[in-house]
Amino acid sequence: MHVWKKSDLWGRGAHKDGHLQQLLAAESESYDYDLIVIGGGSGGLACSKESASLGKKVMVLDYVVPTPKGTSWGLGGTCVNVGCIPKKLMHQTALLRTALQDARSLGWEFSEQVSHNWETMKTAVNNYIGSLNWGYRVSLRNKNVNYVNAYAEFVEPHKIKATNKRGKETFYTAARFVLATGERPRYLGIPGDKEYCITSDDLFSLPYCPGKTLVVGASYVSLECGGFLAGLGLDVTIMVRSILLRGFDQEMADRAGDYMETHGVKFLRKFVPVKVEELEPGTPGRLKVTAKSTETGEIIEGEYNTVLIAVGRDACTEKIGLDKAGVKVNPKNGKIPVNDEEQTNVPHIYAIGDILEGKWELTPVAIQAGRLLARRLYSGSATKCDYVNVPTTVFTPLEYGSCGLPEEKAVELYGQENLEVYHSLFWPLEFTVPNRDNNRSYAKIICHKLDNERVIGFHYLGPNAGEVTQGFGAAMKCGITKEQLDTTIGIHPTCAEIFTTMEVTKSSGGDITQAGC
Template identity: 35%
Template sequence: MDFDYDLFVIGGGSGGVRAARLAAEGGARVGLAEEYRMGGTCVIRGCVPKKLMVFASSFSVALEDAAGFGWDTGSGCRFDWPAFKAKKDAEIARLEGIYRQNLGKAGVEMHDARATVADPHRVTLSSGESFSARHILVAVGGHPFKPELPGAEHAMTSNEIFEMDDLPRRAIVVGGGYIACEFACILNGMGVAVQQFYRGAQILRGFDDEMRGHLAEAMRARGVDLHVGTDIEWIEKEGDGFRVKCTDGRECETDAVLFATGRRPNTAGLGLEEAGVSLGRNGAIEVDKWSQTSVPSIYAVGDATDRVNLTPVAIREGAAFVETVFNGNPTAVDHSLIAKAVFAQPELGTIGQTEEEARDQQPVDVYVAAFRPMQNILAGRNERVFMKLVVAAADRKVLGVHIVGPGAGELIQMAGIAVTMGATKEDFDRTVAVHPTMAEELVTMKAPTRSA
């Protein structure tokens, strides 16, 4: 059978774009459909604009600390949200242009339309066009989830927060994961009075317990009014703002409510089940280790599969798909060891097992360092960096590295190389420290704090 395309990709985010470009560069005929903007969640309304907001919000602390180092910063500084938003939007537009340019150079035919699966080898576009394809790759990402409660329509999500016309004076953030903690800190750093409510016992479920507690206290010390074990029951419009009722009985007035309560795969209405593709919890596409669905010609990568919802993982999955299907080199992505960063303030970086996970499997030695970094001393800031190494007692392999402090995201990338290579504690110890740095603590922890 002659097909219009060797590969048709549904979704122009990180995973889909990488797969489309690599396949086209290898000589495949590739089509790609994106219904919104090229670049997906990460570039348009996720990682990239969020990190720009992290940078912007961090200057408030830097200005406070500057006085301790002899700078007279005066009292006239204020954050100009419209000015920042204009520059942020210009940067996102520039990046989207680069995505389109790179796809075009590779020979990918782009369709600015919504695509649905008509059958195992055919897609239909909202423009009315229909194309056949030897292989279909679904890379449609996910969307923010809003809980069903009275007044939920008044709340924004991580999609809308980037498009605010003005910065609110007061905001309530609901949730305790990556997105909730990051935006609570961002808004706080921009001068917004922030309350954060999370129904769980502690923020960042799934991370190392000790690090979660340390970050929660650091966030509170920086001004985030964090309440765990508490959810909200309803939101009512009141004047120019809102009234929010909490499960602990309190009622709060606010100017904005942000739901950061999880994400769901964007699979509704794509025709996947009708084509025979099996979907799992919340509509996640079920795939094997090769990213192949229950229909042999249809594959899926990225957040639509709800495996590990991180941009670099989607990119790796897209590349592995091309290696497997087009290059004859079956390649599976290892999801077991992935470095992660939470760009709260301070940051949290982590790779490998938590202390709790490791000690459930084997005896471990735990090395901990907690200290005030040099820049905090003259600044008069009491915030402490917290670092932890989780080490297998039997073979001394470093099972996990966890860091809370400035630049933790940058540090964990480098530590991740060592952990991925299977480094032992003695390998860390043999590494000569770079002094004076925070990172030198990772190679100078001599005696375990505890064994478990």
């Protein structure tokens, strides 16, 4: 039986809300495991492996419910199988098409017709993902974590039922649980959506080229998928209900969208689909989409080979028996409220990752939270996950990296009069000889005047945004100011050096176009 250290209880705040006696009573029982983690994605794997390395008896349960199209995948969660990894590889595939076009300007000569083979790309990406799935299984085994491929559901606060793919039920108990079930794509709830449409869960292993594609939604998933499909040379339309990239800086979102529009992506704005019908089956087939204007009520119709729904994601919390465990869930969105130690209202049940109320839905955040949670529970650590100034990147055709506050949020929190926004357009050197996209890349920082012009918002639209933003994310953790950026010597010629030379403020109305190096 697991014996708790005093540090497991005190300093947890448990004694403050009357849960201490419950915790002590729980320890008088004997359980199968010290910890059961429900969900084998990035957060769940990180938490389980860290807990096991600290000497605890740990189980991970992971089960992928197939999509309406029948798509399923292996261990590792959304990011590895149907998210970040295949997305970035397919984005890279699209960038290579642009690189081929640029190459001619720099002396590369190739006369043969260049074409793209969807199946070759899909097979290569999925073979790599398969190697990652295997690696995760080996890693769990090496850490002595018991991995079970079964669907977990609470039947009591300390007891779960695990159902495998053959329907066999097994029961397990644990002193503590970590919920790391993640999210799945939301459907529209209109006729034909589940029957004929796909989501990002299906796209990355789609066995055929999707052809003429309608992407529904303005989320980062929508813009990323629509962007790389267009980059592969496909006819792509993105249907947008309202604004692009809700929650992100809107100036940056609009600039990213404008770039896509000038590079072949069609936007159908202020429309929502109301019905999808199959005209002809096939791989791909033909679909008819009926849509309605959100402003005038006008009805339009269009034909596409594939309809990809990317209107957001829902937390996988509805069917895991949380009511039997007493865990409170936000009924509006299925998200789980937790305290600053990822503890739910039930003291021995914790939650991490995309299912948390009001937290980032990002893989590295889930990994960090899971690892730190295990250390607090089992090694006396007091370090908590810091959800402030998390850097991130949207891999649109022209990539958008950000850290800190969007400009709208900064104005709301501090007032326009207390902010100074420095900004600049720029022309990446790589774009100059091919003579493309002059002054389309854009950088801005939002500085708080009353706090020594500390940078509270960092925004970059240009090549290699993830690589650029990562370093500045570390600088923002250290509280970087405008003066410190000014006294930093840039690396020339790079895109990132623009942040060391920005002089024009938005309030000045000065010209931000760049002539070159």
